Amino acid sequence: MAVEAVTAIAASAAGVPVVLSLPAPARWPAIMAAQAGQEAAPPDPDRAETAAMYAADFLRIFAGSGVDGLVLDEGPTLADDLIHADAYRSVLNVADHYGGPVLIRTGTAPAWPYGEVAGVCAWLGAAGPGQPAGRWGVVVGADFWNGADPTAEASLALASVPADADPDAVMQRVRALA
Numbered sequence: 001m002a003v004e005a006v007t008a009i010a011a012s013a014a015g016v017p018v019v020l021s022l023p024a025p026a027r028w029p030a031i032m033a034a035q036a037g038q039e040a041a042p043p044d045p046d047r048a049e050t051a052a053m054y055a056a057d058f059l060r061i062f063a064g065s066g067v068d069g070l071v072l073d074e075g076p077t078l079a080d081d082l083i084h085a086d087a088y089r090s091v092l093n094v095a096d097h098y099g100g101p102v103l104i105r106t107g108t109a110p111a112w113p114y115g116e117v118a119g120v121c122a123w124l125g126a127a128g129p130g131q132p133a134g135r136w137g138v139v140v141g142a143d144f145w146n147g148a149d150p151t152a153e154a155s156l157a158l159a160s161v162p163a164d165a166d167p168d169a170v171m172q173r174v175r176a177l178a
Helices: 002-011 025-035 045-062 085-097 142-146 167-177
Strands: 019-023 069-073 102-105 122-125 136-139 156-158
Touching: 002 045, 019 025, 019 045, 025 045, 025 085, 045 085, 069 085, 085 102, 122 156, 142 167
Parallel strands: 019 069, 069 102, 102 122, 122 136, 136 156
Antiparallel strands: none
């Protein structure tokens, strides 16, 4: 059913990129533990790599559906708990095979501060990286919709549109950035 929905959205997107967003593989064990009512173990590179293999297999069902890219969402993970993105290699390889860029989003940590990782086109974080890290952007807060501008150094900004936002005000704000 998800494939049909994505295919329909992509077919009606009129040139607007369709990007899938899913939890980063390192977050999958914690999500599963929470669903089972269990305490989550600390993030682990080996578990993240295993979860990435399952995620890569899942993503293959979207081949030919019109998906233009992928966002791996680290959620509210702190910088010290981020797993190196090389653990996601199987997901990065599938995305590369199908020609879609991969962005990694960290909602509470800075954009990836540890340098570039092959297969990741951009990092989105709560702030800029402490050192050069390739292309990066920021996840802007609610104050963005009240006129606060993202940092000028960012290559891109990710803003979640509030459910109760006025569509005309949203478009006006977006146009003001161009």
